[in-house]
């Protein structure tokens with residue numbers, strides 16, 4: 218399950234729904250930049266790293282090797298869940314996952330400040346610098362954290378190296394290596410019982426025919442390789458990232474489910490063709506409560522963009538989509554959908570990967586009538602106003618992908634299951650059979 222836009226599509230809610238039939242839920246990339254809100258029995262839970270599958274007592278959760286782990290925030294999350302009576306015994310963390318250190322957070326924040334007008338608008342959680350160290354081969358992994366003597370040696374060298382950057386490049390005070398060592402040794406004691414070989418655990422589950430849900434954080438357009446570079450995150454949220462980020466072969470993945478909002482949001486900097494800098498944008502933000510779960514920043518809001526939707530179908534090989542937050546559009550008289558772009562007078566239907574071109578794209582809209590009545594209580598397609606049904610059909614046909622789930626509110630039951638997203642027909646099959654797109 219992946220995000221088909223710029224993150225915050227409502228993946229937390231959909232993961233929670235799909236976790237009901239999963240034996241294992243696995244995060245494969247990203248770190249505590251993610252913020253997933255789940256509403257269960259009126260209670261709101263905010264998770265950054267632990268998959269929302271943890272709410273089901275029999276579901277195992279794995280934080281995979283492609284993630285980056287901030288132990289301090291992870292431990293806070295474990296404490297929060299335990300304090301609510303939710304067991305975290307079933308949580309496993311890959312020993313190969315990289316660890317976010319205090320210098321990563323400081324460098325993330327200082328480098329953003331230094332970039333000025335060129336800033337990315339990161340979450341300031343040290344994500345980019347942690348992945349940079351992984352690529353540079355100076356990173357600390359969970360397995361390094363589990364070796365107290367090795368960790369001391371490694372951190373004395375690394376903290377001094379990073380201090381040179383903090384002091385000389387950014388004019389910041391240095392970190393005390395012994396304090397960092399002591400703090401991370403404490404973290405390692407707490408996390409040790411959860412640390413495992415992730416690929417082995419998942420392969421074993423595959424052989425025992427368990428159901429495994431791979432949960433992407435962020436979204437397709439924030440992907441390091443396929444998103445709106447450089448305004449992206451430093452990992453691979455796309456479906457292919459699930460293989461690399463867990464050590465599972467591509468033949469073991471049966472199905473790919475995308476999650477998209479019925480409109481679009483983006484947090485941080487970067488081009489966003491359908492952005493609404495007017496009262497309509499404010500209305501979407503207010504009705505959708507579009508404020509970041511991780512940083513509290515106001516999310517930029519705009520109309521649904523089917524060009525990026527089609528791109529997400531292609532890049533991820535989506536079998537079906539979950540459309541969330543349809544209820545947010547309930548009051549509108551008209552709804553616009555971006556069906557193509559116009560760039561320097563040229564009509565284009567495909568997402569341009571060149572960010573400079575993308576920044577010059579203007580949306581070409583089709584206008585659909587709104588339904589101007591509440592959909593919050595709809596529980597089947599039959600309950601939906603005709604205009605809402607037409608809107609969904611229009612999206613499905615534009616993106617050539619079936620809509621399997623429609624979400625009409627944050628609660629678990631505010632959902633229409635159009636078709637079984639796990640056992641329903643695969644997209645390729647559906648097309649060869651000439652079936653309709655929505656149901």
Ligand code: GDP
Nearest residue numbers: 225226227228229252253254542624625626627
């Ligand atoms: P994620 O990062 O993709 O998991 O999404 P976030 O949790 O950051 O943001 C989605 C927000 O929308 C959360 O506050 C959810 O509780 C809420 N939400 C999810 N689905 C719906 C829906 O269908 N309607 C409404 N109104 N809110 C929803």
Ligand code: IMO
Nearest residue numbers: 224225250251252338339340434435450484485
């Ligand atoms: P979830 O999982 C939305 C954005 C940041 C910034 C860019 C890079 O909740 O959908 P980073 O801190 O990752 O280096 O920031 O990516 N970003 C997100 N936007 N949802 C997220 O996660 C995000 N995680 C990172 O705002 O633009």
Ligand code: MG
Nearest residue numbers: 225252253510
């Ligand atoms: Mg989020």
